[in-house]
Amino acid sequence: MKRLVWLLTLAAMILILGGGKVKAQTSQYGFLYNGTTYTTIAPPGAIDSTATGISGGNVVGYYNNGASDYGFLYNGTTYTTIAPPGAFNSEVSGISGGDLVGSYASREGEFGFLYNGTTYTTIAPSGATFSVAYGVSGDNVFGSYFIGRTAYGFLYNGTTYTTIAPPGAISFEVFGISGGNVFGFYNNGAGEFGFQYNGTTYTTTTTIAPPGAINSNVSGISGGNVIGDYQIYTYKSAVPEPSGCVLLVIGFLTTTGYAFRRRRRPSVTSGRMHNPDSDVQLVCSERNG
Secondary structure (H helix, E strand, C coil): CHHHHHHHHHHHHHHHHHHCCCCCCCCCCEEEECCCCEEEECCCCCCEEEEEEEECCEEEEEEECCCCEEEEEECCCCEEEECCCCCCEEEEEEEECCEEEEEEEECCEEEEEEECCCCEEEECCCCCCEEEEEEEECCEEEEEEEECCEEEEEEECCCCEEEECCCCCCEEEEEEEECCEEEEEEECCCCEEEEEECCCCCCCCEEECCCCCCEEEEEEEECCEEEEEEECCCCCCCCCCHHHHHHHHHHHHHHHHHHHHHHCCCCCCCEEEECCCCCCEEEECCCCC
């Protein structure tokens, strides 16, 4: 009996040590790196922050103050919250000179915006039920919008909206512009792929996807360099989780303890034990000690 108690105690200790995981709480903050020094980018009171764009000495992004997300502009000294009137949350996603773009949510819906330092302008093509401005380059603002459940890319030059729609695409979004080239990704029903549009025809649209990619996404461009991400199939050997290993050990120890207990069990008189809820009867026979 003492051995059984010892085995069960050991199993309990393994369960406590193996299953009692301590989870660390993480926080996310933006940063600025000048080649030598890292500077944390986080407005006062922020519990997390993200830096999304930089132009000269100005950094933009968004932060959470514990109640909601708001966009910000940091000029190296001062943080300014960027939010159109009536917005209960906002994000700044791009900057070019004194122009900032992003998105906001209000009672009217969720739409993109352009802020020139004085005035907020809502950026939303006609009929859009949702829109977001991802970036700005000179006078051009680019982003995405929805009509119903279908996503489209757009380019806005300050006067006219142009829908960016690669041939065969069932949904698409624009994420970058450099000179006369627009970049983004589209879904053709077989997967998501990055694209390039030269502003004239879609015959020159090229798929941006590394060899073997099953999906790809373009997120930025500078000159002739394009950045993004892609997905490939990977295969990993199945490795039991620590908690699974603990359960296996406990099962082994419990079985061993049960077998040990059965060997020390005194003989019983021959008879039958019947569970009234089951048709199975357990026959016990006398054993000689």
